[in-house]
Amino acid sequence: xxxxxxVVTFPGSLDDSDARRAVRLAGGEPVAxxxxxxxxxxxxxxxxxxxxxxxxxxxxxxxARFSPVMETVIEQARGGxxxxxxxxxxxxxxxxxxxxxxLTRNDHLHFVCRDQRLKVENxxxxxxxxxxxxxxxxxxxxxGEGGYVADERTLDELEAEGxxxxxxxGGNPNGSRRDIAGITNAAGNVVGLMPHPEHAVEPLxxxxxxxxxxxxxxxxxxxxx
Amino acid sequence: xxxxxxxVMLKPEILDPQGQAVQRALPRLGFEGIADVRQGKxxxxxxxxxxDDAALARIRELAESFLANTVxxxxxxxxxxxxxxxxxxxxxxx
Numbered sequence: 001x002x003x004x005x006x007v008v009t010f011p012g013s014l015d016d017s018d019a020r021r022a023v024r025l026a027g028g029e030p031v032a033x034x035x036x037x038x039x040x041x042x043x044x045x046x047x048x049x050x051x052x053x054x055x056x057x058x059x060x061x062x063x064a065r066f067s068p069v070m071e072t073v074i075e076q077a078r079g080g081x082x083x084x085x086x087x088x089x090x091x092x093x094x095x096x097x098x099x100x101x102x103l104t105r106n107d108h109l110h111f112v113c114r115d116q117r118l119k120v121e122n123x124x125x126x127x128x129x130x131x132x133x134x135x136x137x138x139x140x141x142x143x144g145e146g147g148y149v150a151d152e153r154t155l156d157e158l159e160a161e162g163x164x165x166x167x168x169x170g171g172n173p174n175g176s177r178r179d180i181a182g183i184t185n186a187a188g189n190v191v192g193l194m195p196h197p198e199h200a201v202e203p204l205x206x207x208x209x210x211x212x213x214x215x216x217x218x219x220x221x222x223x224x225x
Numbered sequence: 226x227x228x229x230x231x232x233v234m235l236k237p238e239i240l241d242p243q244g245q246a247v248q249r250a251l252p253r254l255g256f257e258g259i260a261d262v263r264q265g266k267x268x269x270x271x272x273x274x275x276x277d278d279a280a281l282a283r284i285r286e287l288a289e290s291f292l293a294n295t296v297x298x299x300x301x302x303x304x305x306x307x308x309x310x311x312x313x314x315x316x317x318x319x
Contacts, residue, residue, distance in 0.1 A: 059294055066291070095294065102296045104235075109242050149239060149297060175240065 002029040006043035014051035022198040026215030045082035048089025061091030082126035090192030101150030107175025115207040116141035117169040130213040137210035139200040146194040148176035234265035
């Protein structure tokens with residue numbers, strides 16, 4: 001039986017079809033989930049994709065957080081279901097308080113779109129087990145509000161508990177505190193990051209295939225479970 | 226109808242690049258002597274019924290859970306006394 005990975009589409013989501021494609025290329029069965037539908041249709045994991053949900057009105061991810069589908073996603077994530085938030089999805093996870101901190105406007109005010117080198121700091125999460133700690137990967141980055149902020153105590157906690165999953169290499173692209181590109185919750189099942197692994201899953205369209213590991217990691221984890 | 230105003234501002238320790246961009250533009254426009262600019266959001270809520278303590282408590286809850294992200298923002302809630310509104314004579318021309 002193939003593993004079912006749900007990808008939520010909010011009004012304004014852009015990267016939902018790339019995320020579904022990444023799931024398929026990794027060997028999973030992508031399942032399209034709709035923001036107004038509370039039912040997760042028996043998926044084993046969920047990806048919140050990039051884009052501009054609800055037009056980024058109020059704050060990025062602030063309105064998506066209250067959508068019907070998120071009620072179930074939040075509940076299941078607290079119960080241990082793997083959830084990956086990419087870019088806008090990361091913002092939704094922070095607004096939902098599944099992850100600490102917040103994403104703010106890039107310190108230089110420019111929208112950034114480039115291939116970004118990252119260091120994998122934590123290879124024990126549900127979404128990073130196919131990497132090794134310290135590994136360098138390159139995936140696209142594209143955001144206007146990607147500056148990760150949290151108070152010093154939260155940042156110290158994240159560092160001490162090994163919950164910084166990715167750090168920017170070769171220059172901080174958006175003013176993120178301590179070069180943080182992605183983090184995880186204490187249980188390691190919820191991961192959020194600003195860069196886009198789903199755009200780096202095959203040589204024809206991506207700068208690398210470094211992003212595929214996210215999706216193979218979670219598939220392996222779910223088969224073992 | 227009473228109006229309740231919710232002002233939301235980034236916390237002082239959070240960098241406000243938008244405010245900085247506005248501030249940097251001021252000298253070019255001939256405005257001198259503005260040392261700092263912070264940009265925020267203002268919400269005007271038209272409330273049906275009386276704005277009593279219970280209504281204000283609900284609005285504070287709304288501000289805290291939705292209008293502001295208290296990880297990075299502070300907010301204030303205040304009732305705006307309407308100057309015209311209820312006392313304006315009916316049928317008055319504009």
